[in-house]
Amino acid sequence: MPKSADLSWIDEAFPIPSQHSLNKSVRDIIAKEPKHSIVFRNIGKYILSLKGVEEPPSKKRKAGSEKNGVKKEVKGAGDVGLGKGDIVITVKEISFSIPTRKKFSLLLTNSSMSAVNAATGAVEFGVPWSEIQYVACLPVPDKAARQWNFCVFPKGAEGLGDGSADALVFTIPDGAPKTATGDGMGAGHDTSTYKSLLVAVFDSLLDRGTRVLEPDEKVFHSAVPQSHRKGEKAFHVKAHVGSKEGYLFFLKNGIMWAFKKPLIYFSFAAIESVSYTSITKRTLNLSIHVAEERGDAEFEFSMIDQEEYAGIDTYIKRNRLNDASMAEARRAKKHNVNGKEEEDGEDAGNLQKALEELEDEEEEDYVPGKDKDDDEDELGSELEDVNPDVPRAKRAKR
DSSP: OOTTOOOTHHHHHSOTTTTHHHHHHHHHHHHHOGGGHHHHHHHHHHHHHHTTOSSOOSSOEEOSOOBTTBOOEEOOTTOOOTTOSOEEEEEEEEEEEESOOEEEEEEEESSEEEEEOTTTOOEEEEEEGGGEEEEEEEEOTTOSSOEEEEEEEETTOSSOTTOOOOOEEEEEESSOOTTEESGGGGSSOOOSSHHHHHHHHHHHHSOTTOOOBOOOTTTOOOSSOOTTSTTOOOOEEEEEETTEEEEEEEETTEEEEESSSSOEEEEGGGEEEEEEESOOSSEEEEEEEEOGGGTOOEEEEEEEEGGGHHHHHHHHHHTTTTOGGGHHHHHHTOOOTTOOHHHHHHHHHHHHHHHHHHHHHHHHTOOTTOOGGGGOOHHHHHHHHHOTTSOOOOOOOO
């Protein structure tokens, strides 16, 4: 491969963030075996031809002028104008951990959110507001200084099925937003902290009906005290996937696994059933089975502290996640995961109606004299043997 060979076509054919993993794989293969670059380029040309682009451009096309040190760039057909449009907020020195671990300037325009290289002013990666499916602002666990992680899930990046896209994760500190500038500072938003400012700006720029999701004490909170922040409730549950330690967050309309790559978001509509396995005196495992159309896969989270059982079980039963017969009802009326309150209320009403109809059917099928305990499987017995104070739990019907 010639020394001056241009590889910008890779970003055109395999755009970031939607194809971040594939983009990196192609670059790695070409770096090790340059002779394969022609084959991959031809594949890239074919992909772009399907999108209506005849030839991958050899260089990035600049559009517009610099503003606040940001070069507005158009990378090609795979890009939807990252960094373009009116700048609402720029926040310098923001630490990203996914898809890459580095500090960038966070650029929020009226069309997209982007990570900007502070040295060059170039957009490194980002996502248009129209392509964002879920957003959550979660407290960073086990840190002496209070921090929050913004988790942004582009469409297809929720970690289910065979999607290869990654979520975007960046960390914001506590305190006043001293490094934030832009017209959004004077748009009636709460500018007292980084968190209040960014939540307000995200809510205003995300597509209608989508809002930043945050933990709610009324929905779920951890039973394990925070030794470094006494009296303050935690919202995370420590768990493992294999040898990888991470955190589960039980949110309003879904369960999130964070902050190790890949992040996973289980919306209620995607969940077939939830069950407990490997019960011991100190720990338990939580298994989440996703629906067939989302990959028909089982995700097991292990080494969860027994103290968290009561809160998790209450959350699961309240939302009927351990009842596989309710899976179709959840999918029939999908929750608006980041929806506005009035829309959430409508969804909740529909779900409640479905639950009541199911309960009416169960009452019709009731046989007098049948012992209620006959419906409970060995899991309830296991839990009772381990700890008689722990209520029995029903294993999900498969």
